[in-house]
Amino acid sequence: MSQSWALRCQILSCTSQPTDDSGWFYHSDGLIWVVDGLIKRVGSYSDVKNYLPSDIRIKHKPEYLLIPGFVDTHVHYPQLEMIGAYGTQLLDWLNRYTFPVELKYRDYEYASKQAVQFLDQLLANGTTTALVFATSSVNSVDAFFAESLRRNLRMISGKILMDRHAPDALCDTAQSAYDDSTALIEKWRGQGRLGYAVTPRFAPTSTDAQLDVAGALIKENGDAYLHTHLSENVDEIAWVGELFPEQQGYLDTYDHFGLVTDRSVFAHGIHLSDAEMQRLHNCGSAICHCPSSNLFLGSGLFPLKRLQQMGVNVTMGTDVGGGTSLSMLSTQGDAYKIQQMAGHLLKPLEAFYMATLAGAKALGLDDRIGALVEGYEADMVLLDLASTPVIEERMKRADKIEDVLFALSILGDDRSIAQTYVMGESVL
Numbered sequence: 068m069s070q071s072w073a074l075r076c077q078i079l080s081c082t083s084q085p086t087d088d089s090g091w092f093y094h095s096d097g098l099i100w101v102v103d104g105l106i107k108r109v110g111s112y113s114d115v116k117n118y119l120p121s122d123i124r125i126k127h128k129p130e131y132l133l134i135p136g137f138v139d140t141h142v143h144y145p146q147l148e149m150i151g152a153y154g155t156q157l158l159d160w161l162n163r164y165t166f167p168v169e170l171k172y173r174d175y176e177y178a179s180k181q182a183v184q185f186l187d188q189l190l191a192n193g194t195t196t197a198l199v200f201a202t203s204s205v206n207s208v209d210a211f212f213a214e215s216l217r218r219n220l221r222m223i224s225g226k227i228l229m230d231r232h233a234p235d236a237l238c239d240t241a242q243s244a245y246d247d248s249t250a251l252i253e254k255w256r257g258q259g260r261l262g263y264a265v266t267p268r269f270a271p272t273s274t275d276a277q278l279d280v281a282g283a284l285i286k287e288n289g290d291a292y293l294h295t296h297l298s299e300n301v302d303e304i305a306w307v308g309e310l311f312p313e314q315q316g317y318l319d320t321y322d323h324f325g326l327v328t329d330r331s332v333f334a335h336g337i338h339l340s341d342a343e344m345q346r347l348h349n350c351g352s353a354i355c356h357c358p359s360s361n362l363f364l365g366s367g368l369f370p371l372k373r374l375q376q377m378g379v380n381v382t383m384g385t386d387v388g389g390g391t392s393l394s395m396l397s398t399q400g401d402a403y404k405i406q407q408m409a410g411h412l413l414k415p416l417e418a419f420y421m422a423t424l425a426g427a428k429a430l431g432l433d434d435r436i437g438a439l440v441e442g443y444e445a446d447m448v449l450l451d452l453a454s455t456p457v458i459e460e461r462m463k464r465a466d467k468i469e470d471v472l473f474a475l476s477i478l479g480d481d482r483s484i485a486q487t488y489v490m491g492e493s494v495l
């Protein structure tokens with residue numbers, strides 16, 4: 068039996084990279100019709116109502132705003148339990164806090180329990196697709212994919228490749244990384260809405276032999292993504308220079324092993340040269356900006372303007388637990404604040420695009436998610452524009468949708484998420 072429903076409310080979506088007057092739409096009195104998990108019609112109420120079957124009941128929520136589900140293109144599910152760990156920068160933070168926690172995910176039952184909690188929280192924050200770090204253990208990936216499949220979520224993850232500079236119990240080898248990744252890809256390929264990402268943690272924790280394996284996995288599996296970290300911290304960059312003296316810098320280290328492609332997403336990219344940005348643009352790779360993490364770990368001011376000028380696709384991620392919230396609303400607010408410090412004004416619709424359609428584009432999924440378009444999967448979020456007394460008061464002074472969006476990014480969090488829809492189903 069077909070599932071068909073309609074909602075009349077405010078509707079906002081990008082359709083391409085937005086300018087002030089193109090690449091997006093907003094209907095103050097909008098209507099969306101969803102059939103069997105897909106968007107059948109979307110537009111103004113006065114137009115779309117003419118297409119609806121006569122017996123359909125239309126829910127009416129004029130004070131609510133419907134947007135596409137958020138796409139978080141960099142987050143670590145095992146790190147949710149150690150979010151907010153005090154007092155260190157990247158390399159020390161990994162050793163002191165991250166690695167001890169990741170050891171626990173060798174246990175399937177434990178990983179399953181944590182995957183449930185993580186996905187509950189992701190959906191509570193309106194994120195319907197994420198590019199997710201698991202740990203180096205196969206069990207951590209199996210547990211995450213099993214729970215994502217059970218919920219019919221469009222999620223991408225993969226086993227961390229890490230064969231040095233970490234505790235022995237977390238390290239794999241070049242050969243086991245190849246064997247385990249290949250087995251995981253074959254096991255999960257075609258299952259539900261899942262995707263696989265070849266995931267070296269970052270260059271310093273992989274030997275040349277292992278980065279070579281990562282390149283082979285990318286070459287052998289055209290549907291796989293590449294997900295890793297790049298140029299986050301100045302000490303990290305100096306370390307990469309020592310470890311890979313033959314290469315012309317951090318990005319070139321990945322490039323040398325065939326890891327810079329149009330299916331690659333690099334988290335951070337704070338301290339990039341012009342040549343590196345040009346190379347990212349030429350290869351169609353994306354940089355995922357993780358502002359709350361950059362602030363928390365003191366990593367630096369993200370060069371958004373330069374990346375935009377170079378035509379690099381910039382997406383947005385929470386990077387929990389280096390990041391401090393799973394909310395893609397507050398993450399947009401943090402991005403704005405970082406650009407204020409950098410002397411650049413980030414427009415609300417630009418941030419909104421980074422948090423939705425740009426992420427889908429980086430993942431090659433912009434033909435089905437990231438926007439509210441006919442035929443797309445109905446992964447969506449309904450925002451409550453009066454979720455706290457302060458927001459309710461503030462919205463009385465918002466005269467344009469850009470201002471509504473901006474106020475939500477500064478004041479909003481999971482309380483602003485009235486409903487999250489996955490393939491048209493309410494999941495909160």
Ligand SMILES: [Zn+2]
Pocket residue numbers: 141143296334386389
């Ligand atoms: Zn990260």
